[in-house]
Amino acid sequence: MLLDTHQSEIEAIIARYAQKRSAVLPLLYLAQDTYGYLNPAAVREVAAILDLPATDVFEVVGFYTLFYDKPVGTWMLQVCDDLPCCYLGAEELLTALKRTLGIREDQTTADGMFTLQRVKCLAACDRAPVVQANLDYLYDVTAERADLLLANLRARAAEAKQRGLSGRSAEDFVVETDRLSHMSRDAAYQERSFTIEPPPPPTPPAELDSGYDLPQFRRASPL
Amino acid sequence: MALSEYIVMRELNHPDINQFAVYRRLGGWDAYATALRERTPAAVVQLVREAGLRGRGGAGFPTGVKWGFLPKGVFPRYLLCNCDESEPGTFNNHQIIDRNPHQLIEGVALSAYAIESNTAYIYMRGEFAAAALTLERAIAEAYQAGFLGRNILGTGYDLDIYVHRGAGAYICGEETALMESLEGKIGQPRLKPPFPAVAGLYGKPTIINNVETLANVPRIVERGVAWYRSYGTEKSPGTKCFSLSGHVNRPGNYELPFGVPLRELIESPEYGGGMRGGRKVKIIIPGGASAPWLTAKHLDVPLDYEGVAAAGSMLGSGAVIVLDETVKAPHVAYKMDEFFKHESCGKCTPCREGTHWLVKVLHRMADEGHGEAGDIETLHGIYRQMAGNCFCLLGESAVMPIKSALQLFPEEFETIIETSSRQHGRGKHVIPLL
Numbered sequence: 001m002l003l004d005t006h007q008s009e010i011e012a013i014i015a016r017y018a019q020k021r022s023a024v025l026p027l028l029y030l031a032q033d034t035y036g037y038l039n040p041a042a043v044r045e046v047a048a049i050l051d052l053p054a055t056d057v058f059e060v061v062g063f064y065t066l067f068y069d070k071p072v073g074t075w076m077l078q079v080c081d082d083l084p085c086c087y088l089g090a091e092e093l094l095t096a097l098k099r100t101l102g103i104r105e106d107q108t109t110a111d112g113m114f115t116l117q118r119v120k121c122l123a124a125c126d127r128a129p130v131v132q133a134n135l136d137y138l139y140d141v142t143a144e145r146a147d148l149l150l151a152n153l154r155a156r157a158a159e160a161k162q163r164g165l166s167g168r169s170a171e172d173f174v175v176e177t178d179r180l181s182h183m184s185r186d187a188a189y190q191e192r193s194f195t196i197e198p199p200p201p202p203t204p205p206a207e208l209d210s211g212y213d214l215p216q217f218r219r220a221s222p223l
Numbered sequence: 224m225a226l227s228e229y230i231v232m233r234e235l236n237h238p239d240i241n242q243f244a245v246y247r248r249l250g251g252w253d254a255y256a257t258a259l260r261e262r263t264p265a266a267v268v269q270l271v272r273e274a275g276l277r278g279r280g281g282a283g284f285p286t287g288v289k290w291g292f293l294p295k296g297v298f299p300r301y302l303l304c305n306c307d308e309s310e311p312g313t314f315n316n317h318q319i320i321d322r323n324p325h326q327l328i329e330g331v332a333l334s335a336y337a338i339e340s341n342t343a344y345i346y347m348r349g350e351f352a353a354a355a356l357t358l359e360r361a362i363a364e365a366y367q368a369g370f371l372g373r374n375i376l377g378t379g380y381d382l383d384i385y386v387h388r389g390a391g392a393y394i395c396g397e398e399t400a401l402m403e404s405l406e407g408k409i410g411q412p413r414l415k416p417p418f419p420a421v422a423g424l425y426g427k428p429t430i431i432n433n434v435e436t437l438a439n440v441p442r443i444v445e446r447g448v449a450w451y452r453s454y455g456t457e458k459s460p461g462t463k464c465f466s467l468s469g470h471v472n473r474p475g476n477y478e479l480p481f482g483v484p485l486r487e488l489i490e491s492p493e494y495g496g497g498m499r500g501g502r503k504v505k506i507i508i509p510g511g512a513s514a515p516w517l518t519a520k521h522l523d524v525p526l527d528y529e530g531v532a533a534a535g536s537m538l539g540s541g542a543v544i545v546l547d548e549t550v551k552a553p554h555v556a557y558k559m560d561e562f563f564k565h566e567s568c569g570k571c572t573p574c575r576e577g578t579h580w581l582v583k584v585l586h587r588m589a590d591e592g593h594g595e596a597g598d599i600e601t602l603h604g605i606y607r608q609m610a611g612n613c614f615c616l617l618g619e620s621a622v623m624p625i626k627s628a629l630q631l632f633p634e635e636f637e638t639i640i641e642t643s644s645r646q647h648g649r650g651k652h653v654i655p656l657l
Binding site: 016018019021022023024025026028029050052056059060063064065066067082083084086087088119120121122123124125126127128132135136137166167168169170171172183192194 | 299308309310311312313314316317321342348350351352353355356383385387388389393404405406407408409410425466467468469470472474475476496542549550555558559565566568
């Protein structure tokens, strides 16, 4: 039970707010990290700690995209496909990731290592394409660097399990051609140097089978 | 026109400004300490009002005037710092915190003092997990140095600052939805009035400001009104952190005084460095996803609230997305409205249904290349039914991309319809198979 393992932390969180209910999001993050995902028992537990009807907490879990009510992979890969990422290589990256992992969006690999998601703007548009893995920022992830990224994440699977999904000890990385370099919080801020690359070749027309939104679209009204 | 001194990106070139000791040595927290000892809260409000600081989150509302809306003698009051930055093209809050978290915290502390609040929350979007840790660490340092906590610097003033992480919902950047979310509910906006200054968080008087706005406050208090107003224009004083992205050679955050022409931001080798591959500018979105589009003929528009408004758009959050001629306008509108559809909270019908239907039609046209006669009228019809009818600004914003695309590039929609791959496959002449 959360109260047994994290009692002082929970009390400290609740003490920040004038009303107990405000602690719903932080406690759900805590429960998600502890149990791996928000199963119904975990949600009820949070509701009980905060003296809330369970329905209210289920509603919150359903509303916010960073709460997972089904099991997910060790690494939750969230690829930004919004403007401007989508014009700077995000679609190519998604194609590469899907091919390598053999899954489509919102699926998990058979070994339980990766879940792939498309997400909306991650607010790092100057470092497109941008990916988050368990809320660690990964900048400049072009399609050619997808394999490097996956290999790095696989090697850090144990670390990911220990840190949890909710970014309670998140870090940021720049994905370079041959390695992932760590953007340490305590190091000096470095001004970014630009290498101005030649323009990419024109992209072929998008595959019809992008998988995104399409099944839903096919179910459109008979007219 | 590089600034000799930066306001938001203070000590831009100092490598260790993200460390507390360095920030302190370079004069950080002095403004706060002096204000606590020598100025009344009302005097700080007056100073910010005279400096003409305008909210950087999008609306450009004068901050000092907003602070003046608080009802007299009603306590407790809350200060909320809005760091729920999630709109395509906006990315400066995150980097302001990464570069120099202490300046934001000093700004929050000063502003809390000005509005006589003892509790401030910094609401960050859930994805900013690492930045939240940075801020928490910096807040802990400020407590340790005695700038936060009880009886600060012996003046009897108490202040607590907490970081609260959302969990992935753009709508929580809307001020009343943010309060709902902070109260532990789903993030749906509230009916206004009552405005937050009268009844906000927990029903108490609340002021809510953007990260960049609050990061301006320490320098205004330290250097005074005349110095601050020496930057920018008469109606938009100070500087703005423009977030430049898209098909430019050097995307990034560039702090410039208000009034700099768009061309300089995009083409100067110090900032945008021109377009990738020397291609031509096609679409400029000057203020985040909700701003009407501009085109290459607007390159001389000055980047201040009035100048961009005169060109028919809005400066909004100062997120400038520049797209070149390789993109198709219907596809840009599709991606933008897909964002709004995904982030619509579902509270009001025009937004929930309108964004849904816009995306349905646009997906078919822009992604599948299939247009039908009447699509253009349908699109006009959908956004007209949304405009002015949505509960909050999210739905109103979703109107802008499609309206701009239809206004500026109608021929691209017509081409899709004319060259559609499935001219006769669907439509009213086909008997539906049920």
